[in-house]
Amino acid sequence: xxxxxxxxxLKSSWPSGRGLAREWVGPTxxxxxxxxxxxxxRSAVLQRWNAYPSARAFCLHPFLAGRHFGCTVLPKPxxxxxxxxxxxxxxxxxxxxxxxxxxxxxxGRGEKLPDVVLKPPPLFPDTDYKPVPLKAGEGEDxxxxxxxxxxxxxxxxxxxxxxxxxxQDIERYSKRYMKVYxxxxxxxxxxxxREMMPRKKCKKAGPKSEKVKDMGKGAxxxxxxxxxxxxxxxxxxxxxxxxxxxxxxxxxxxEKSQEGDEEDDxxxxxxxxxxxxxxxxxxxxxxxxxxxxxxxxxxxxxMDEATY
Amino acid sequence: MTQxxxxxxxxxxxEHFGEIVEKIGVHLIRTGSQPLRVIAHDxxxxxxxxxxALCVLIQHNLVxxxxxxxxxxxxxxxxxxxxxxxxxxxxxxTAKTLYSDTGELIVEExxxxxxxxxxxxxxxxxxxxxxxxxxxxxxxxxxxxxTFVRLADTHFVQRCPWVPATENSDPGPPPPxxxxxxxxxxxxxxxKLSLIxxxxxxxxxxxxxxxxxxAKRPKYGTDNKEPIPDDGIYWQANLDRFHQHFRDQAxxxxxxxxxxxxxxxxxxxxxxxxxxxxxxxxxxxxxxPFTQPLSSNxxxxxxxxxxxxxxxxxxxxxxxxxxxxxxxxxxSGDSGGGMYVINLHKALGSLATATLExxxxxxxxxxxxxxxxxxxxxxxxxxxxxxxxxxIPAKEAKDMLYKMLSGNFISLQEIPxxxxxxxxxxxxxxxxxxxxxxxxxxHRCYKSIANLIERRQFETKxxxxxxxxxxxxxxxxxxxxxxxxxxxxxxEIEEMITAPERQQLETLKRNVNKLDASEIQVDETIFLLExxxxxxxxxx
Numbered sequence: 001x002x003x004x005x006x007x008x009x010l011k012s013s014w015p016s017g018r019g020l021a022r023e024w025v026g027p028t029x030x031x032x033x034x035x036x037x038x039x040x041x042r043s044a045v046l047q048r049w050n051a052y053p054s055a056r057a058f059c060l061h062p063f064l065a066g067r068h069f070g071c072t073v074l075p076k077p078x079x080x081x082x083x084x085x086x087x088x089x090x091x092x093x094x095x096x097x098x099x100x101x102x103x104x105x106x107x108g109r110g111e112k113l114p115d116v117v118l119k120p121p122p123l124f125p126d127t128d129y130k131p132v133p134l135k136a137g138e139g140e141d142x143x144x145x146x147x148x149x150x151x152x153x154x155x156x157x158x159x160x161x162x163x164x165x166x167x168q169d170i171e172r173y174s175k176r177y178m179k180v181y182x183x184x185x186x187x188x189x190x191x192x193x194r195e196m197m198p199r200k201k202c203k204k205a206g207p208k209s210e211k212v213k214d215m216g217k218g219a220x221x222x223x224x225x226x227x228x229x230x231x232x233x234x235x236x237x238x239x240x241x242x243x244x245x246x247x248x249x250x251x252x253x254x255e256k257s258q259e260g261d262e263e264d265d266x267x268x269x270x271x272x273x274x275x276x277x278x279x280x281x282x283x284x285x286x287x288x289x290x291x292x293x294x295x296x297x298x299x300x301x302x303m304d305e306a307t308y
Numbered sequence: 309m310t311q312x313x314x315x316x317x318x319x320x321x322x323e324h325f326g327e328i329v330e331k332i333g334v335h336l337i338r339t340g341s342q343p344l345r346v347i348a349h350d351x352x353x354x355x356x357x358x359x360x361a362l363c364v365l366i367q368h369n370l371v372x373x374x375x376x377x378x379x380x381x382x383x384x385x386x387x388x389x390x391x392x393x394x395x396x397x398x399x400x401x402t403a404k405t406l407y408s409d410t411g412e413l414i415v416e417e418x419x420x421x422x423x424x425x426x427x428x429x430x431x432x433x434x435x436x437x438x439x440x441x442x443x444x445x446x447x448x449x450x451x452x453x454x455t456f457v458r459l460a461d462t463h464f465v466q467r468c469p470w471v472p473a474t475e476n477s478d479p480g481p482p483p484p485x486x487x488x489x490x491x492x493x494x495x496x497x498x499x500k501l502s503l504i505x506x507x508x509x510x511x512x513x514x515x516x517x518x519x520x521x522x523a524k525r526p527k528y529g530t531d532n533k534e535p536i537p538d539d540g541i542y543w544q545a546n547l548d549r550f551h552q553h554f555r556d557q558a559x560x561x562x563x564x565x566x567x568x569x570x571x572x573x574x575x576x577x578x579x580x581x582x583x584x585x586x587x588x589x590x591x592x593x594x595x596x597p598f599t600q601p602l603s604s605n606x607x608x609x610x611x612x613x614x615x616x617x618x619x620x621x622x623x624x625x626x627x628x629x630x631x632x633x634x635x636x637x638x639x640s641g642d643s644g645g646g647m648y649v650i651n652l653h654k655a656l657g658s659l660a661t662a663t664l665e666x667x668x669x670x671x672x673x674x675x676x677x678x679x680x681x682x683x684x685x686x687x688x689x690x691x692x693x694x695x696x697x698x699x700i701p702a703k704e705a706k707d708m709l710y711k712m713l714s715g716n717f718i719s720l721q722e723i724p725x726x727x728x729x730x731x732x733x734x735x736x737x738x739x740x741x742x743x744x745x746x747x748x749x750x751h752r753c754y755k756s757i758a759n760l761i762e763r764r765q766f767e768t769k770x771x772x773x774x775x776x777x778x779x780x781x782x783x784x785x786x787x788x789x790x791x792x793x794x795x796x797x798x799x800e801i802e803e804m805i806t807a808p809e810r811q812q813l814e815t816l817k818r819n820v821n822k823l824d825a826s827e828i829q830v831d832e833t834i835f836l837l838e839x840x841x842x843x844x845x846x847x848x
Binding site: 127128129131132134135139140142143144146147148150151153154157159160161162163187188190191192193194195196198 | 323324325326327328329344356357359360361362363364366367368373375381396397398400401404405416420421422471485486488540542670671672673820821822824825826827828829
């Protein structure tokens, strides 16, 4: 049973207890009997109190203790009061009743009030009035098309960081051809706090530098994707030695172009970051089409494969 | 930040930047300013990913950083800026109406990338425009630069705060984070660049590559190995200026709706108001309650050419506008033929009130709307008085009043007659508190947009398989057409999508369009309410 004294700040001055009416004392000459006599019996009282939630904003806290507008503490309905507190008095006393002029809020005396609502409002209520149709016009149509286009474009920008998917048990064939080509983005490190720059990772620095010097060995490739890619490339070339040379060339070319790309002439950190970035984000780290030399051959290969 | 706003921010970030950025962004919005390690620890993501996400967010001006003592850098998210992402289509469309396609693409690039250097913007826009042009034509950089300069002059784009150029004789270690400065006068200063060139078409079978290595995966700035001339000078879209423009548009259309239906000459009063607003665009900061006073002579001189109304007619219009009970225009003096100001704050208030009235009408009916307008007009009314003035039977009036009270459009004010607040001796008056009702409605708008986005995502997810299938079929058809296939084969492929599936796709498309259009329009309401609330808070 909760206490009644929940009117904020007034708890001390309020008699705590269950028998509401019994503990009220009114030196102002308030006629207890007249006010407390419920009109219409218990069920009517219950109805009235549940009728309009906002009407209950007038709490029944006694006059002396001051009023708290908007207090939502209700007196317990008569039934519960009498059941749990046998000393609450007999019929006619201790009933919840209105202590204010009910006319002021607009109900007539003894009027039939709306039914009690005993459950939360429905999730999708019926509306009496249907919504107004949407604005239609050239501007609105254009903005709509623009919005949908922007949504698609954003997904392809380098700022959209995809969650790394879990490795699927079967490599789907179509996945290779549905990959989105993403541009690479390097922020301007001069504008960002220094801690934003990715640190040199010691364990990767070793194999990375080895890879730079000597692709052919293929040692310590930690990334599975790299391995798969290498196999693909080797298959495509169909010629192991040539692929090594090409890869080394490509690696060198990639380095040069990366250094050219950067706006910042910082060091190994930068290059490693790019390599890491590319490795993590896509499989095309050793780009097919870095230099002009192999471009023609590659594109021909691609074309052959595409047409069936 | 309310829960509704946070939910909406989360949905927007997820749609535009992915899950990881969303997680970090929402965490920052919820918890305020935090350093890097704490973010990583609290969200349970790896430091590397947190760094990437923060880089993206900072790039898009959604997160700012601050250096605190002992070198700790704390990151803070700007919730209101995240909510602006809803308005991107409107910004871009406005730029299109003002500066045509070039301006549109410039603003689009700036919004999509957060901040960019001028040369990068010009190059990208020129490339994009070239692709849409006919064969053989290219877009010149100079034209794009001109548009860019015009945008900067009218303050639609502005420079981002930059790293101050310090001397090399700075002692000690470099600071943990650069302190970015910005000065008012340099904010719209366009660097002197001589960008010469033309847009390049990006086609796979281009023969005139002129020896440039064509990277199949275009890299950021791959072509130029030369230093960028305006390195370090970044530009961003100035959203406040766009908001000012929207506000002006709203005021002008309100005046047009109110006054211009009764005049012979179409839209004269709205033209006058538009002229006045245009004259005070740059001079008055957008948060002022009034514009600078403008004399009638000045207005006459600044009217658009071809508007041949005489001075007396203009004066009459101005008097009419000043006497209007809506009080958009006020007279502040008599020199120069009469000094007139536009009451921006009052105008926004009227617009917000009109929105509220319209919502009440559509939600509860026109009789409720009548009661609402009555209470608005009379400020405080008792129950009995409402029934009398509105001429609505007591029972219905009661019902309607309580419905609106439950919906928090109307509130009760109690006025005690005696010091002991006896309910039988207290007046209970109904009143409308516009500010709180506006706030309530704004909160509801955020919730509705969140619901709309969720529903759209749900619909798309439900039909994901079908969408993918249709995409594949389209890709196949496109590739077959490129290699020259017969009509019969194409038809066969098209029949891969059955008729009921086509129906389903149509329905999906219609629903998604409807949801998207609703989002855009709810955003318009949000703009009005937010402007009003902001203007009111500034005055207090």
